[in-house]
Amino acid sequence: MIRVLVVDDEALVRAGLRMILQPADDIEVVGEAGDGSEAVTAVAKHRPDVVLMDVRMPGMDGLTALKELRRSPRAPSVIMLTTFDLDDYVHTALRNGAAGFLLKDTSPRDLAAAVRTVSEGSAMLTPRITKRLIDTFAGLESGESANARQRLTVLTEREEDVVRGVSRGLSNAEIGRELSMSEGTVKSHVSRALAKLGLSNRVQVALLARDAGMN
Template identity: 85%
Template sequence: MIRVLVVDDEALVRTGLRMILQPADDIEVVGEAGDGGEAITAVAAHRPDVVLMDVRMPGMDGLTALRELRRSPGGPRVIMLTTFDLDDYVHTALRNGASGFLLKDTSPRDLTNAVRTVAEGSAMLTPKVTQRLIDTFAGLEPDGAAEARQRLSVLTGREDEVVRAVARGLSNAEIGRALIMSEGTVKAHVSRALAKLNLSNRVQMALLVRDAGKK
């Protein structure tokens, strides 16, 4: 059972998210919070696997709460809820370990599937949304290209191929078909690359590739 905490300052939004997720037989909404401070307390009390958290909230916002949650080893995976076109903080959240993003108009089916995939540690979002985020915020730190290339130099040739495919928004299955390897082998390469690069998730990996100027 995937345990989910819903965090948004609007009670109506929290209720809507709960109504979407609760019918799934493998997901349980274990709690709600109205701001980042309440979210940190609720995480300690309910131990969720996944937190759905709004970016903009009064009091402690979602980015601050994300940073606090990521400091604790073994903490939940965090999906940020965003309007996308209005949020200027997506890049910071990706750097700070957000497992992905959902637009607030995401369909119920995609919302439920995103929670499942994040809980599994796989792809965070649909490739289209992930790619759009990466393309929008890539290049904000051009001076870091040399450093990014140096970090990526620790990868083996096969790991580098897999990491570049991740940056293109491909799923494990799609990478396996493209590189002629099993999905399990792809997952193993991704896990080893994340450990070598000291990254938390695939979105951070994709951003690093873009910073390095690789495709």
């Protein structure tokens, strides 16, 4: 059973998310929180696997709460929720370890699928959405390109091939088809790349690869 915590300052939004997820046999909403501070307390109490958290909230916002949660030894996977797909805060959220983000008008089916995906650990969200985010927010900044390339030198050639696929927003299955390897092998390469680079999820790997100019 995937344990989910819903965090949003609007009670109606929380109720709506709970109603969407409730019919799923493998997902349980174990709690709710109205701001970031409550979210940190609720995570310690309920130990969810996944947190669905609004970016903009009064008091402690979603970005600050994300930083707090990522310091936890048993940090849950965090999906940031936003009203706009060009929210200026999303890039920072991804850099700080969010598993990804969803628009609040995401379909019930895609919401449940995203929860299942991130609960697996390092999986990214819908490739199309993630690629748009990367393209929008991960422009090369002064000095970052060389630093990113240097960090990637720890990878083997095959790991670089897989990371290149991740940077294009491809799923494990799609990468496997391109590189003639099994989906499980791709997942293993991604896990090793995460460990070598000291990153927590595929989205961060993709952002680093884009900073390095890896296409």
